Amino acid sequence: MTHRTRRVVVTQRFFDEAAIAYLQAEGCEVAIADLPAGQADGGLDHDQLVRLLAGAQGWIVGHARVTRFLLSALPELAIVSRRGVGYERVDLEAAAELGRVVTIAAGGNDASVADQAIGMMIALGRRFREAQAQMEAGAWSILTGTDLYRKTVGVVGLGRIGGSVVRRLSGFEARVLVATSRPDADYAARTGVRFVDLEEVLEQSDYVTLHAPLTPATRHMIDARALARMRSGAFVINTARGGLVSDRDLLAALEAGHLGGAGLDVFESESDPAMRPVTEALIARPDVVAAPHAGASTREGLARTNMIAARCVVAVLNGQDPPPECVVADGRRTKVPTA
Structure with a gap:
């Protein structure tokens, strides 16, 4: 019409x-x-x-x-x-x-962003970026990585994208912990996930993937204190919003060798140009897989x-x-x- x-x-x-x-x-x-x-x-x-x-x-x-x-x-x-x-x-x-x-x-864009989050988990665990860089430099030595299979994955936020990630993780037989303000007993019974608080997600997860909105309450929910609670060698994936993670604190945790790596599609510098040097330092690291806010693209x-x-x-x-x-x-x- x-x-x-x-x-x-x-x-x-x-x-x-x-x-x-x-x-x-x-x-x-x-x-x-x-x-x-x-x-x-x-x-x-x-x-x-x-x-x-x-x-x-x-x-x-x-x-x-x-x-x-x-x-x-x-x-x-x-x-x-x-x-x-x-x-x-x-x-x-x-x-x-x-x-x-x-x-x-x-x-x-639920499926597209969820695919990206899973892809970043695999790329980090299997050290794809590091392996290719070594091969380009002429060194074909094998880097041992880690599986996503049967690992513990913490999902922070259970909206449409978080739910799509949970569905994909079932194929990896992952143990899934979910931190959300709206736990659902029926959903837990159907999917086998456990609803826990953020502290337990941080302490138990091999991978922590963020799917929460950016609000005053969630800004810098992953800061130095939160990162210190994470397992040594764990991975952080943020495909949601820059600002959920304190990028400066994340960089410090990576430099200290506490984390295994990070998958980042969003950055604080997107809204704060003063954070650009921190972004550049993050994306230059071999243990970071980065994209320019392209998860839905x-x-x-x-x-x-x-x-x-x-x-x-x-x-x-x-x-x-x-x-x-x-x-x-x-x-x-x-x-x-x-x-």
Whole structure:
């Protein structure tokens, strides 16, 4: 069904033709931001965003900061649709008060990020990075690693991605410990996981993988004290949010030889440029496997999240409700949900 033309601006890279065609079929004029190579929308300032979004009713956004000031400057903007699941960079209270809707692409990237977390566990345990570096240098000596098979894995946070990781771990016959604010006895009975507190996860796990949102309560949940509680030689995997881990403390623990290594897709320097030297020191280490916040960036994962984000935009512009699991603020109902 075709509707009057509405302007939708996309400030994310890799927005595919199927999602564009869907928006156009629904009467939307689609504008893809032409960002310089290597720049993401998180690097755009207020004035740049205002120019890009002038006259837009819908915005499909990546990591740009969505402030009260910005929303006030864009009175026609009805929906901010994140092609992702985090929303800590969006002022939800301001969005609700100003009558806007904010959505996330719930369920679109669960499999992609879970695959990455498992892949990092295997790469760290089997020392893939170190082995290839030695071979490139001409040394073909064998480095002994460690299995994921039947190891103890601590999963911190049991949302959609954490649950996807738990399902994958069953194939490795892993003993799974879960730390979450919402333990579920039925889930434990079905899956065989044990719900424990964070301290027990840290003390017993061979691998600790983080899948929690970044909030004031979770910031630096993995700090020097937490790292000291971990088993000698254990691994930390963070594919969730920079800031859950104190990167400076993690670097110190690796330098001291306390940990076996770390798998990192997110870094504090993403939001704090002053932390860039710490990030560079981490990614230079042979016991660190790193990626540039790319956990959701598979062809399949991006296609799923692009379409979810597009469908949320169309629903709001048509005066309808997006899927409830995607809505994090709905100013049409003057309600701000809790994280």
